[in-house]
Each structure stands twice: as structure tokens, then as C-alpha cells.
Amino acid sequence: MxxxxxxxxxxxxxxxxxxxRFIHSHPRSxxxxxxxxxxxxxxxxxHWMRDWPTPATLFVQRAQGATxxxxxxxxxxxxxxxxxGAMFGHSPPALxxxxxxxxxxxxxxxxxxxxxxAVGEQLARLFxxxxxxxxxxxxxxxxxxxxxxxxxxxxxxxxxxxxxYHGAVDDTLVDMDPTSGATLPxxxxxxxxxxxxxxxxxxxxxxxxxxxxxxxxxxxxCLLAEPALTNFGLVPPDTGFWAAARQLCRxxxxxxxxxxxxxxSTALGGYARAHDLAPDFLVVGKAVAGGLxxxxxxxxxxxxxxxVAAKEAAPExxxxxxxxxxxxxxxxxxxxxxxxxxxTAENYSHMLAQAQRLEAGLRQRIAQAQRPWTVTRLGARMxxxxxxxxxxxxxDVRDHAQADMEAxxxxxxxxxGVLLTPFHSMLxxxxxxxxxxxxxxxxxxxxxxxxxxxxxxx
Numbered sequence: 001m002x003x004x005x006x007x008x009x010x011x012x013x014x015x016x017x018x019x020x021r022f023i024h025s026h027p028r029s030x031x032x033x034x035x036x037x038x039x040x041x042x043x044x045x046x047h048w049m050r051d052w053p054t055p056a057t058l059f060v061q062r063a064q065g066a067t068x069x070x071x072x073x074x075x076x077x078x079x080x081x082x083x084x085g086a087m088f089g090h091s092p093p094a095l096x097x098x099x100x101x102x103x104x105x106x107x108x109x110x111x112x113x114x115x116x117x118a119v120g121e122q123l124a125r126l127f128x129x130x131x132x133x134x135x136x137x138x139x140x141x142x143x144x145x146x147x148x149x150x151x152x153x154x155x156x157x158x159x160x161x162x163x164x165y166h167g168a169v170d171d172t173l174v175d176m177d178p179t180s181g182a183t184l185p186x187x188x189x190x191x192x193x194x195x196x197x198x199x200x201x202x203x204x205x206x207x208x209x210x211x212x213x214x215x216x217x218x219x220x221x222c223l224l225a226e227p228a229l230t231n232f233g234l235v236p237p238d239t240g241f242w243a244a245a246r247q248l249c250r251x252x253x254x255x256x257x258x259x260x261x262x263x264x265s266t267a268l269g270g271y272a273r274a275h276d277l278a279p280d281f282l283v284v285g286k287a288v289a290g291g292l293x294x295x296x297x298x299x300x301x302x303x304x305x306x307x308v309a310a311k312e313a314a315p316e317x318x319x320x321x322x323x324x325x326x327x328x329x330x331x332x333x334x335x336x337x338x339x340x341x342x343x344t345a346e347n348y349s350h351m352l353a354q355a356q357r358l359e360a361g362l363r364q365r366i367a368q369a370q371r372p373w374t375v376t377r378l379g380a381r382m383x384x385x386x387x388x389x390x391x392x393x394x395x396d397v398r399d400h401a402q403a404d405m406e407a408x409x410x411x412x413x414x415x416x417g418v419l420l421t422p423f424h425s426m427l428x429x430x431x432x433x434x435x436x437x438x439x440x441x442x443x444x445x446x447x448x449x450x451x452x453x454x455x456x457x458x
Contacts, residue, residue: 004370010455011404018411019055025415028071032059052422053407054414063090065432068419077437079427080419084262087287087380088342089432095290098337099330108328115336116327122339128273129282129298134327134335138261138285139167141295142224144321145281146171148299149222149255151314152306157220159254161205163394165231166224166259167285170194176202178395181210204393205229206238211245215252222255222281227271230262232397233424234376234383236390242277255303257281261295264288265428266379268348289335290342296335347431351380354438355429358382361442369449384409384425409448416444 023030033056037043042050044057052058059071066089068078081087123132135141146158146169160166162176174196175184183197201220203210214220227242229235249256258279260270264287267274272282280303285295299307311319325331359377362384366373372388385391387400410420418441420427427441 004372005402006405006452006456008404010452011408014451014455015053015404015408015411018408018415021415022054022056022411025074026054026056026058026070026072028073029059030056032071033057052414053411058414065089065091066430066434066437067432074417076414076417076419077433077440078419079429079433079437079441080421081428081430082291083286083421083423083426084265084381084428085286085291087265087428087430088290088338088347089430090291092290092342092432094341095292095334095337098333099292102330102333105329107330108325110324110328112327113329113332115332119332119336119339122336123296123298126269126273126339126343127282127284127298128269129279130301131304132296132298133322134331135285135295135297136293136323136325136331137167138259138283138295139169140323140326141283141285141297142166142169142172142257142259145257145283145297146222146224147319147321148307148310149257149281151310152303153221153253153255155219155221155254156199157201158199159201159203159211159214159220159223161225161229161394162202163205163229163232163235163397164224164226165229165262166226167261171196171200172224174200174202176204176394204395205235206241206392208241208244208248212248215248215254218252220252220254222257223249224257224259226259226261227263227266227275227277228378229394230381230426231423232394233385233391234378234381234426235393235397236376236378238392242275246277255280257283259283261285262381263378265351265381267352268343268345271378288338289331290338292331292334294331294335342431348380350431351429351433354433354435355380355382357435358427358429358438358441361438362445365442365445365449369453371449380429382427384420384427386425412448412451413441413444416447418444 033043041047044050050057061071062069066078068076120132124130158171160172164172166172173186173189175186177184183200183202185192201214203214256279258272263271264284272279280300282298359375359382362375374385376383376390386402386405391397406425413420
């Protein structure tokens with residue numbers, strides 16, 4: 001073990017101390033957690049809300065801008081931002097105003113609002129694809145895109161990368177056997193009865209040879225991918241990877257679907273637009289309408305013609321695509337406001353500048369402390385990774401995972417007023433994030449490094 005890698009005993013001692021600190025500082029959250037046990041599974045409305053390394057769930061009193069105030073009245077600099085949903089900050093004024101105005105004029109009608117054409121024009125201008133559909137979540141959007149892709153190609157197979165995340169889409173909840181390359185059911189998935197190995201293929205990210213082998217038989221309807229893996233920390237593409245992958249998809253008649261739900265933080269219009277990837281489909285959820293339940297998927301004119309042909313050739317009835325509340329009036333108003341006021345060059349300029357400053361500060365401190373860690377950044381999003389190099393694929397992350405160090409980092413920072421994403425050490429910068437917020441995080445990181453050093457000496 002490296003002299004600069006904390007021992008399990010050191011981590012356990014610090015974790016125990018931090019748990020007691022949380023209990024002492026958050027009596028109201030502890031009481032609410034106990035009260036909520038009577039009516040919520042695991043005491044929370046969504047069981048993911050319990051996936052924080054705290055003795056009890058942190059309950060929220062208010063969230064505004066880049067500050068989250070918990071039920072005990074403690075203010076936190078928020079670098080989690082609702083796991084990307086609040087990427088543009090909590091309750092931006094323009095969004096709050098649009099929601100209030102629309103709430104007085106109807107919430108849902110299963111008919112388009114008068115503002116729908118303008119929203120379509122804004123989506124096309126921002127993301128570079130001409131035609132769009134709306135859903136309530138990126139999970140829905142990805143699920144529907146897979147149906148469209150299979151329908152218009154008459155091919156059964158879907159291809160994903162090992163370690164991918166595309167929401168609650170059964171076809172993508174699979175892993176890859178590192179020895180054989182076979183598709184495996186993900187062991188954490190509950191209630192799975194179908195073996196998706198018959199219809200879903202999995203290859204390592206950044207592996208062009210494996211990608212070409214998977215496409216070679218002409219049975220893959222689409223490659224569904226994030227521009228960079230984000231569910232295993234942040235795994236960026238190799239230089240030239242996507243240009244070559246795009247060409248392989250065209251060569252084998254496979255549609256390229258980009259899920260930019262997380263990577264929209266890269267640049268205005270997302271990663272695919274910034275890098276001219278020209279996907280056939282594009283999915284954006286979570287932050288696209290400022291955090292209101294909303295997702296969109298866009299597609300090229302040529303793909304749209306094939307979609308229309310497939311729908312018109314099918315019998316009348318439910319297509320398996322769409323839900324009643326998709327494109328509702330309240331969501332449309334939020335999306336309109338977000339496209340006008342949140343997805344702006346000015347906001348991204350601020351986000352990227354503060355993210356660059358934060359990355360530099362973390363890297364400097366890691367080097368000074370001689371820790372075998374790294375920071376990987378993609379636009380306004382970055383990962384503090386407890387491994388000595390930037391990972392190239394999901395197996396690389398698995399081989400270096402330090403779950404105890406991640407858990408300690410989350411709880412230590414939360415106890416000192418800084419929130420990170422609970423699932424891994426993701427940090428996201430918003431337009432509301434100030435230089436003082438960045439300084440606060442770096443100061444707490446200094447404290448963490450000092451506490452580790454003291455514990456190791458003791």
C-alpha cells in the first residue's frame with residue numbers, strides 16, 4: 001500500500017468521528033428522518049435520497065442559487081446541484097417567474113401551447129438538430145429512442161458501453177464480463193426477469209476494435225452513449241475516439257444516439273455540438289428545463305422521415321412511445337424560460353471559468369500532499385478521483401475504486417458546509433457559484449488533507 005493511501009483503520013476512525021459530528025449538528029434532520037419512516041420506504045420519497053454517507057438523510061429547508069439550507073438552518077455551498085438537475089442553480093428567477101405565470105393559466109391539456117413553435121426553434125438553434133419530442137425524464141427519452149431506432153432499422157440489437165448510465169432503461173442496465181466480453185445482468189438491479197444479453201451488446205469505452213466487432217454483423221440498431229462516461233466517475237473519450245466511432249456507425253448502418261443529460265455541462269449546446277459529432281438522435285434531460293421534470297430528444301431530418309414512415313406503416317393504437325404528461329403546459333413554459341435565460345453563453349463563460357479555477361486548486365493541493373489522486377474535468381463538471389490517473393474505461397475505475405475514501409470525503413465536506421454528489425465525487429459549477437464558494441470548497445479540502453495527515457501520524 002502506498003504511504004500516501006490512507007489505511008482502512010484511518011478511514012474508519014475519521015468516518016466514526018464525522019458521523020458523530022453530523023448527529024450533533026443536525027438534530028432536526030434526524031427527527032424528520034425518524035418521523036418520515038412511518039410513511040416512506042427507507043424514510044424518503046425516493047430511496048436514492050438515502051444514498052448519502054450520513055447517519056440520517058439531510059432534510060432541506062430551502063435551496064436558492066448555489067446555496068442549500070438544511071432543516072437545521074445550516075447553509076451549504078452546493079456542488080451537487082440535485083445531481084445535475086439544478087445545474088443552472090436552484091430556482092433561477094426567470095424560471096420561477098415563468099412557472100408562476102403558467103400555473104395560473106393551466107398545467108396540462110394534452111395539447112400544445114401557443115409557445116410550442118418557439119421552443120422547437122430554440123431547441124434546434126441550441127443543439128443543432130431540426131426536430132424534437134418531449135418527455136418527462138431522460139429515462140423515458142432513451143427508452144423511446146430505442147424503440148424508434150429498432151423500428152426504423154428493423155434491427156434487434158442495442159449497443160452500450162460498459163459502465164454506462166442512461167436512467168432506468170432495462171436494455172442498458174447491464175455490465176460486461178471482463179474476461180469473455182459477454183453481456184451480464186447488473187447484480188444490483190431489482191426485479192429483473194429478462195436476460196438482455198440476447199438484445200444488448202456491451203463493449204469497453206474507448207475501444208474502437210471492440211466497437212467495430214460489435215457492429216460488424218449489421219444487427220445493431222443504435223449505439224446509445226454518453227460522450228463521456230459519467231456514472232463511473234468521469235471517463236473522457238480518447239482523442240479522435242468519437243470521430244472514428246461516428247464513422248464506424250455510418251459504415252455499418254447503425255444510428256448514433258448521444259445522451260447528453262450529464263455532459264450538457266460541457267459547453268453551450270453540449271458536447272456533441274461543441275465537437276461536431278452529428279448524432280442521429282440527441283437526448284437531454286435533468287437540467288434542460290432548469291430542474292423541472294423534463295427531457296427532450298432531437299433527431300435529423302432523414303431520421304424523422306424514417307420515423308414517420310414507421311408510424312404510418314403500423315396499425316392504429318398505442319405505439320409504446322409517449323406519456324400523457326409529456327410536453328405539458330407547465331413544463332413547456334419552464335423549458336421556454338430555460339432556453340432563453342439559462343442556456344446562455346454568459347452563463348457558460350462563468351461556469352467554465354470557476355470550474356477551471358476549482359480544478360487547478362484541487363490539483364495543486366493533491367500534488368502538495370503527494371496523494372495518488374487526480375481530477376478529471378469536462379466543462380463545468382469534474383470528478384475528484386482517488387486513483388493516480390485519468391481512467392479510460394469502467395473496468396479501470398473498478399480496479400482503483402476506494403469507496404471508503406469517497407464516503408469520508410462526502411461526509412467530511414457536508415459537515416463543513418460543502419455538498420458533493422453522493423454517488424461518487426462529482427463536483428458541478430453553476431452560474432450562481434461564486435469565487436467564494438470555490439474558496440470554501442478548497443478550504444475544506446485543505447482541512448480534509450490535514451485531518452488525514454494527522455490521523456496517519458497518530
